[in-house]
Amino acid sequence: MSAQSLEHLSGGSAKNSRTLLRVVILGFIAAAAVASRLFSVIRFESIIHEFDPWFNYRATKYLVANGFYKFWDWFDDRTWHPLGRVTGGTLYPGLMVTSGVIYHALRALALPIDIRNICVLLAPAFSGLTAIATYLLTNEMTTSPSAGLLAAAFMGIAPGYISRSVAGSYDNEAIAIFLLVFTFYLWVKALKLGSMLYGGLCALFYGYMVASWGGYAFITCMLPLHSLVLVCMGRYSTRLYVSYTTWYALGTLASMQIPFVGFLPIKTSEHMPALGMFGFLQLLAFIDYVRGAVSGRQFQTFLYTIVAAGFGVGLGGVVFLTYMGYIAPWGGRFYSLWDTGYAKIHIPIIASVSEHQPTAWPAFFFDLNMLIWLFPAGVYLCFQELRDEHVFIIIYALLGSYFAGVMVRLMLTLTPVVCVTAAIACSQILDTYLQRESPNAADFENQETDGADAAAATAKKAAKSGGLRATRSPYVGIYSLLTKGLVVGSMCVYLLLFVYHCTWVTSNAYSSPSVVLASRMPDGSQHIIDDYREAYQWLRQNTHEDAKIMSWWDYGYQIGGMADRPTLVDNNTWNNTHIATVGKAMASREEVSYPIMRQHEVEYVLVVFGGLLGYSGDDINKFLWMVRIAEGIWPDEVQERSFFTARGEYRVDHEATDAMKNSLMYKMSYYNYSSLFPAGKAADRVRQARLPDVGPTLDSMEEAFTSENWIIRIYKVKDLDNLGRDHGSAAAFDRGQKKKKPTKKRARRVLRLE
């Protein structure tokens, strides 16, 4: 065996072992990503958290039970009671179909797993895939061998992403972030290679993304923006044409296949940048062709006329079409990202969601820890090299950080780019201090003497011969072992701290199922407050199948999912007036709300009350939003002002205003509450208020169920009075509140008409 073949062998095996190492590391990262999301399943149980996922879960169950075609045209008559909901046309089916496919695939492999477990564990599984997609994306950005793995590790455990993808949070974001990152990877790849195939794949995954999450608009605006910036930088290439037009032509058609999206890609303003860029690229391709054909002078006139005219006419056309109403203007949710005060004034229902508030500074550090200060460094490194794909990362970083600053929820879309850039910065440091070989002493001396500053060199030499021993050695700066060790060591410490931070945040902040409230007993043992499921179970077992439940929209999905009863409104807030109707019923006097409830065939009303336990997310704290939303529709019947005291305070104790005390919500929340306490001691632990001894009376409804800790209270709406009296006088009669001296005067009557 010759030496050469031996060398070849060893080189090959080194490469192989490196590949093996990569695969093993990626496997570990994926495993860590899955494992760090399982806190809530291990601590509590394998259930769906939050509110939205309950609908997704219910829809998935429907899909699994009834097949795809029925799911596609599912008319759900158990939500939005009088109206119903065309579910097939108003949801993003990607999530449900994905878990349905997994369910059937596992059954085909003879692993029959409950659909609930698939739904609970879908997000962790996809987070492993997200880590791998981040690895691929980062490897497109840099040649450093470690950057991709670092990015994958960051993405696997960064709390900014974990917050929306713990086990049990069966939400659209669970698969959407994977699709987002993977679509971006395919786009960068397509742009680099100029390959139609990658463009087509990018379009396919874009279609999948459209099928799963409303945030696909982010991709639709990112890619044309990237292309536009490239064109403005004079980096137009035929590769750009091939990849962009392939993506746009296929991707737009793919996105239109989803019933919820339908014709939106050609009719709304969010999609206009993509269309405009498509047209502009055609123009550019034509110009590019002509440039090869004509001489420079001729080309100048040609270029200016065509580009100016084309761009101007295109922009004017879009503005004109929008102005004429052919193209819908920005949607409210999207528009409120630009005009941050818009939602609060015009659409209270958008502003009422806590996730739609601006982000505070600590949240960035809390969710991203050290990545947040490596992030700008990574962007800076992208600037230094500035290939086409680096421009992409820079734009993504700018847009992503703006959106994350405007809305807490969009921290999610920022996290991937933070991980990628932080990994680039981190690997740059590590590569510099780990791989830089010490130069030969001879080379070093040569360099020194070659340098223009010969005087400095001689000075140094003089110092070398007579100075300190440390300076005599040429291996100073980053070549010495001490420096390397220090820098790499501190970097390792930061990385370890990052892991600790992530685990701590995940364990403490993001792993609590909101269905079950956990508290600690004085001895440190855990006490579980399970009132939600208690009440929903009561509804499921003790009411008839079609009893309509009225509650505030927050609980609509949970009632539909856990209690399996029809609701009036739910978390899909597509009909603002209907929600305002419920708000009005809650905020009005009994005499006003009883007819409303009769008209909507309401049989039970459910309120959440945290006064006994100090559970702050209850309906009295949400009450002002109900009032505001109702006031938007009926300004002269419900006024927010009348719920404040004369001094402008929102109070529930004896100083509460009449409108507050007589509102249905107040009465339902505090009904019989003071009987729990000795006289004069009734207190509300959330509002820190002492309540009056005599609680409110309810005439038109009766208490049906109150959970153990009084968190959920369910009332049954009374039937009409048998004798035709109104409920107020009937109840007064029953209580025996008749006047002592019956008046002799004849009551004023009206003429009987029939």
Next chain:
Amino acid sequence: MAPKRIAREGTPTAATAPAVASTPSKITVKPSSGAQSWDQVIMSVYNYYQSQTPQRTKLIDVFMAFLVLAGGVQFLYCILGGNYPFNSFLSGFGATVGQFVLTASLRIQTTEANKADFPSVSQERAFADYVVCSLILHFFCINFIN
């Protein structure tokens, strides 16, 4: 006749953007001192096209011209006859636009002069990509046309 055809070939489909549709008219209308140079531009483009384009590429160009024609006719019909089954119009029109840009991409990738831009895409690879993307496109169009 010929120069007009070429001008159309180079331009994208008439309806991708209103901007593009107006380019030919700009060429003819321009009255100022540029008129002379515009003639030259068109002539030199025409000569360049005739002399430099291989037969195969010309075949692709004919197909693209046909696609522009088909798309134009559909668009005209949509304007004249109304757009009632809007999805049908969109899928028909989208098919022509999509096929046009895919063919343009194929033309770009198979042109000798662009070889440096696509080091990893051989002629055969370009054609295979073209076939795959066209299949995807037609699947979506047929699905969308109902």
